Amino acid sequence: METCIIKSPLGYTKISGDDLGVASISVLNSEEKITDIIPIELEDCVHQLTEYFEGKRTQFDLCLNPEGTDFQKRVWEALQTIPHGKTRSYLELSQQLGDVKAIRAVANANGKNPLWIVVPCHRVIGSDGSLTGYAGGLYRKQWLLEHESPYKQQSLF
Template structure:
């Protein structure tokens, strides 16, 4: 398994994968040395993430190879359908998966998403529009949603 650590506006991202695809992308809550030579199997992922953070990419075109249960993988597949700049509630996501009663299981699977940003779990919000639950921290979720927003908020001061 190849590993690279890259700088992002939200901290150091750890990217893992090989020729079979990306297995995990996580943002670290601590510092780690940035990888000076990116493994060939991860070059495209690093490049596409850089484009995303520069505002030049809205969709990713990467081979994914995340481990999870069949249910988790179904949830993650549905997350991939949420368009850039849009959000969906946990309830709406549960409905799309065919079982509104599975909302807690859907939320748990969302929280186990191993592919930060690529599989856009940050686009899932509470039914009341609140920013609920995000493994990377709610400030990162807010930053990502603001970054993707078609309407950029201006500050008064």
């Protein structure tokens, strides 16, 4: 398993993967040494994340290979159907998966998403529109949603 650390606007990001695909992407809460030479298996992921943060990419085209249960993988696949700049509630996501009673299980699987940004768990919000739990911190979730919003807030001052 190859690993690299890059710097993003939201902090240091750790990417792991191999020939079978990207296994994990996570934002770190500490300063880390940036990788000097990106492993070839991770170059495309680094490139696409860079384009995303520059506002040049709205969809990812990567081979993904996360570890998880079959149910978690179904939830993560459903997350990838949420369009850039849009949100879904946990209830809507559980309805999409065919079981409205699975809302807590869906939320739990969402929270265990190992592929930060690429599998857009940040696009899932509460039914009342609130920014509910986010493993990377709610300020990062807010930043990502604003970054993807087609309506940019202008500063008054």
